[in-house]
Amino acid sequence: MDLLDLIDTIQSIADGVLFGTTYALLGIGFTLIFGVMHKINLSFAAASIGAAYASLLILSAVKAPAVVVFLMAAAAGGVLGGLVYLVGFKFIPLANPLATLMSTVGLLLLIDEIIVHTTAGVPLNYPALFSDVIVPIGPFNLRGDLMFVFVLGCVCMTVLLLLLYRTKLGLATRAVSQQPTASQLCGIGIMRVNILTFVITGVVGGIAGAMTGAAIGMLSPLLSLPLTVKGLIVTVIGGLGSIPGAIVAGLVVGGLENFFQFLRGVSERDLYIMLLLFAFLVFRPGGIFTVAAGRD
């Protein structure tokens, strides 16, 4: 491999890592809900894309600068998150671990279908920010839009971590995730914590959806399944329930994905990522940061 190839390889890995913040956010979303309820919300990525769509819809109604679209996506994501909880979790018998899996799959289909119906399945353009900015660092070029996505993702994660570890709400969330019965006795309303968790993850998801749209430059309902799969991969590789794990795994998966795409082309790329997931599941089901190995 000569020097140019090496530079190209590193460049593509760097691009992937920057985009990987989206995966990290998705992984955090899956992991947060798993942490509180020990359930996987399969409709999460679809809801995130749905929130991004909703923000476009709002943007087309109200003339506003493109930056606002991210705030709107976050808000829409929060609302959708609450709705997902009410429809997919609140009334489903939680004793059966597989029931919520199916109900959230149902929601995934539902959200996808609503998007297809309102847009007739045509991909929509999404406002990309700083897409014309390119920051040269040595022989490498960092794309402005990806940089923006990366910075936004980092800000989002920092805020989330502060929220979880420095506020009373975060304490309650962690209490419920570790000792549901005891925390109820301490006066923490599980229902309230659950809804709040779903709203917060919804906000995170909405931002992730908007970031995806901004990085690709368009939105399509076809995105929600691959993103669901990527989010699950990140969650499992990072270790179910581990937030640092999700962040690391998100960046790693993003980087590896682009690395494989550079080496083997787009059609083979996902094969290796799936292989990685499969290997993790079989040989190290607890993920990188083993938190709750073999739970559920």
Add this chain to the structure above:
Amino acid sequence: MDDYLIGVLSNIGVISFIALSAYVLLLTGEISFGQQAFFAIGAYAAGIATALWGWPLAAAIVWGAAIGAGSAILVGVPTLRLHGLYFAIATLAFAEMVRILFELLRYQVLIDGEWVGPNGADGFRNIRYIFENDISSLQFMILIYAVLVATLSMFLLLERSRLGVIFRMIGEDETLAGLQGISVARHKVLAAGIGGALAGIGGGLYAHLTTYIEPRSFDVMLGVHSLAYGLIGGLGTAFGPLLGVLIDIGLLEAIRALAGYRMIIFGGLVAILLIIRPRGLLDEKLVHKIGRMWRLILPRGGRVKLGPSGEKI
């Protein structure tokens, strides 16, 4: 019979196989998002067998089923150690790997001046067995249902047999089943193998029905549907998943006005049913009730007489 009706019924028949295949694993309490992989493997294997190797259809279907079962067992051995969620994700990962592999698979042979065989993402065209052998679509539909009825009767026998009861035991309480002397791992792998064979049969029939298959047909959506059929129709009997297929394809087909909203209805149906009937329409309790009524009408003869009590227990 009208072409349209033949088409609908053939589709229902073919999809029933993958619904049954997901159902076997549901019986053992595992959710698999990956049955479409074995459907795809069966479809490709059987299609290659007839179109490229010139095998007869029956051999191709059996071959597809065998390959489906074999691969299901191979995947089942490492993944079935995982439980619930982890197993579901592992099957999902496997199925996506299979789909991507089929997108990369190119194996074409020049037959009669035309290239035939899987051509990556462009799919596998010209699985022309039914045209070359002049099988009408009605005949092929009858063939599908003959295989389905045969499979179903085997299945009903299986459900009444010790094996079926063991699957249900494992589904209800895996640890407890182990404490009754049942090797849970072995039976789960067996269930996976049966599921793989069923999906393989369905795939083989599907390939010959449409004459054209492509990798993206076998994505997660198909797997999710096949799971949902069992959950809607019920886990009490093998008729459950068939009822699910009938509700989805048959009923929605009957109410054409709803066709555009089918996924919305379908998704909603799954969510509602999980709340009001967590084990589907035909769940164990209902099946037991029906069975009891049946026995009242037709008393079963030949019960074993009670032995003299007080003997060694």
Add this chain to the structure above:
Amino acid sequence: MMTTSWRFAVIMMLAFMLFHPQTVLAQVRAKAEVDCQPAAEKLQYDCIIKLTNSRTNEQLAGFDLMVGADMPSMPAMHNVRPVKADEDQEKGTYKARIVLEMYGDWALHLDLIGPVRDRVVKVLRFERDRVGEPTSAQTPAHQRH
């Protein structure tokens, strides 16, 4: 007891496979060019189909042609009622109006039902105002520059 019945079943199966009649009919192999345009109604498309014999390249006229459709992304789950295509003035050209259930990629089934049976499958992407090439199965997660 089990072994004998197993052996019997296997032998029967092999016998069936080996001696199963297999007739390969020398026949016309069709090839088709399909051009669809959105019609006035939503989800309706007018298609012009040109049928040729793939070996001799001569136009195939006077066939009974049915046009059906299936969605590759949801195999066997959409049942579009097949419509009969009418022969146009031009030799080997047929016209049909198909009614689909949703936008997206559809595999059109062009079924020759007489005098010779054959099926040609064409995958096309049907959108609200145009019909074009099918989307690739790949959904790139983000475009490269």
Add this chain to the structure above:
Amino acid sequence: MGNAKVLELHGLTKHFGGVRAVDGVDLTVASGEILGLIGPNGSGKSTIVNLICGLFPLTAGRVLFGGADISELPPHTRVALGITRTFQNIRLFGQLTVWQNLWVAQNSGEQRKQNFLPRWLGGSKGARAEIDRMLEFFDLGHKRDELAGNLAFGEQRRLEFARALAARPALLLLDEPAAGMNAEEIEQLDSRIRKMRQNGVTVLLIEHHMELVMSVADRIAVLNFGQKIAEGTASAVQSNPVVRDAYLGTTTGA
């Protein structure tokens, strides 16, 4: 087998994290014996049962059954060798019928050797007769086609008991079989345990209900904080000051 040892526990130890649930317990059960195992709540009785039937891996020590080391065997193989159990809180297959619950539990080494077809398709004549006798013995004959989940509490207890016997165990582990029973039912239980012993089943009985243990057990072992603090006949254990200390007046507790 005369007075051969059916079960031997050597230095049986199980730690959960820092908790020493069972800590170096030595115990032997002779063939045909009824051994009572008592101790205050949390003293490790149920953990011992779980270790004997193979639900948890051991931290240290060995389990010998009929002289052979079975410490590493998975639960289902132990059943085939002849160890079955009941549960403190009833665990049945609620969606199977009473008859099916017993049928699929017939998994002793001998029962596995029946002809394939009759065993897998409805049970051989002998196996079905065995189930019918069992149903009769536990007074469940009229419920044979009922779903186990629909039975009343007492019937479920009896069914669980019957199921534990279906695999023709050599050693039966009873985990608080009298919990939730009234006096009359306990009396029936007492006589059933005795009858089983007459038929050659060795019993390890864990029970809070002291009257039952004192009346039915040949020997009694007492656990406290995961360790064996006493062993002997009912009267010897009762008069042992260490035991009295451990229980501190809760000897009749439930």
